[in-house]
Amino acid sequence: MSEGSVPVRVQRPPAEVRYADELARLRETDRGERPPGWALSLQAARAFVLGDERAGISGKFVGDPSLIDRALVALATSRGLMLVGEPGTAKSLLSELLAAAVSGDSTLTIQGGAATTEDQIKYSWNYALLVAEGPSTRSLVPAPLLRGMAEGRVVRFEEITRCPLEVQDCLLSPLSDRVLSVPELAGPDAMVFAREGFNVIATANTRDRGVNEMSAALKRRFNFETVFPIPDLATELDLVEAEAGALLRRSGVTVPPRRDVLEVLVTTFRELRAGTTGRGEPMDRLSAVMSTAEAVSVAHAVGLRAWFLRGDAGTPADIVPCLAGTAAKDDAEDLARLRRYLEQRVPRHAGAHWKAFHDARHLLPG
Numbered sequence: 001m002s003e004g005s006v007p008v009r010v011q012r013p014p015a016e017v018r019y020a021d022e023l024a025r026l027r028e029t030d031r032g033e034r035p036p037g038w039a040l041s042l043q044a045a046r047a048f049v050l051g052d053e054r055a056g057i058s059g060k061f062v063g064d065p066s067l068i069d070r071a072l073v074a075l076a077t078s079r080g081l082m083l084v085g086e087p088g089t090a091k092s093l094l095s096e097l098l099a100a101a102v103s104g105d106s107t108l109t110i111q112g113g114a115a116t117t118e119d120q121i122k123y124s125w126n127y128a129l130l131v132a133e134g135p136s137t138r139s140l141v142p143a144p145l146l147r148g149m150a151e152g153r154v155v156r157f158e159e160i161t162r163c164p165l166e167v168q169d170c171l172l173s174p175l176s177d178r179v180l181s182v183p184e185l186a187g188p189d190a191m192v193f194a195r196e197g198f199n200v201i202a203t204a205n206t207r208d209r210g211v212n213e214m215s216a217a218l219k220r221r222f223n224f225e226t227v228f229p230i231p232d233l234a235t236e237l238d239l240v241e242a243e244a245g246a247l248l249r250r251s252g253v254t255v256p257p258r259r260d261v262l263e264v265l266v267t268t269f270r271e272l273r274a275g276t277t278g279r280g281e282p283m284d285r286l287s288a289v290m291s292t293a294e295a296v297s298v299a300h301a302v303g304l305r306a307w308f309l310r311g312d313a314g315t316p317a318d319i320v321p322c323l324a325g326t327a328a329k330d331d332a333e334d335l336a337r338l339r340r341y342l343e344q345r346v347p348r349h350a351g352a353h354w355k356a357f358h359d360a361r362h363l364l365p366g
């Protein structure tokens with residue numbers, strides 16, 4: 001969760017740049033056996049993702065260590081790795097960290113969507129050169145899949161189930177035969193054989209479009225791993241504190257978020273997500289996604305609002321206006337549920353910070 005040296009001020013450099021120092025240190029001290037084509041051993045890759053205090057490696061993903069072991073083993077086999085789960089459970093983050101650990105590069109990424117084409121996955125052509133010289137390796141423009149195969153690197157396929165089925169299926173022969181044909185080229189260039197180190201990490205969301213939107217043939221070529229939300233409050237609170245703190249520092253806010261404010265925020269998210277209070281009483285659940293990732297971004301907004309409007313660290317009252325845009329999206333009923341939560345459930349929590357949250361309920365728009 002800490003940051004490495006960032007040479008340029010881009011908003012979010014890829015993991016191999018954010019954590020370049022840690023990766024270099026792990027490579028130097030790595031004594032484990034490396035699978036062919038890998039930049040790190042399995043032990044070092046695991047330490048990169050989960051952290052290793054003694055070696056000064058920060059924890060980046062919070063979750064079951066055995067999930068990371070299974071994911072790494074899957075990547076060393078000839079089957080792809082499919083990360084599925086609820087939105088905002090860090091599937092994309094985990095796929096980025098795994099690619100950075102295994103290949104030293106997380107940027108060979110295909111973003112799946114309704115308009116994704118095979119060209120964006122495999123290769124396309126530089127049309128000026130194509131017309132002038134005909135198809136050649138010079139006029140070929142490789143896309144992430146071809147590059148990953150030719151260079152022996154991990155390719156990330158985000159939100160794969162959002163792509164049309166026939167487009168997804170162009171992964172079949174790269175995953176099973178480890179070859180991609182380029183029929184326009186003649187001779188040996190017409191076949192690209194995957195080098196050691198190539199594999200695919202795909203992610204898919206269980207909410208928007210389930211994994212049913214995938215052919216059985218393709219499913220067989222992936223090992224599926226489910227990424228679950230963080231089970232306990234204390235761990236989620238620590239994560240939100242660290243992530244929001246880092247985001248706020250990058251935004252030029254010099255005071256860290258207050259722990260009591262974050263406790264109200266994370267507890268609220270957990271109760272609205274689960275549809276039960278901390279004491280197990282049933283309550284209305286929101287239809288909007290109340291994930292950890294959303295909690296981090298609301299905590300970031302609370303800190304920004306307080307700092308740039310008043311020059312302080314933020315109070316429980318700041319949560320109310322920042323929460324509205326996350327909790328009430330396309331379902332008008334969600335705003336009413338949120339209002340009921342603030343009016344009826346919040347007063348049952350003890351403490352001045354909860355009282356301040358309750359007192360600010362009029363700040364809810366609408």
Ligand SMILES: Nc1ncnc2c1ncn2[C@@H]1O[C@H](COP(=O)(O)OP(=O)(O)OP(=O)(O)O)[C@@H](O)[C@H]1O
Nearest residue numbers: 061062087088089090091092093205243292293296
């Ligand atoms: N278990 C976790 N470990 C570390 N960070 C987490 C975890 N769960 C959520 N986060 C937070 O969520 C952010 C990552 O969300 P990410 O976009 O990777 O989720 P996702 O599962 O891909 O979501 P979506 O389904 O919407 O694509 C992280 O940057 C971090 O702030």
Ligand SMILES: [Mg+2]
Nearest residue numbers: 091092158203
């Ligand atoms: Mg994602």
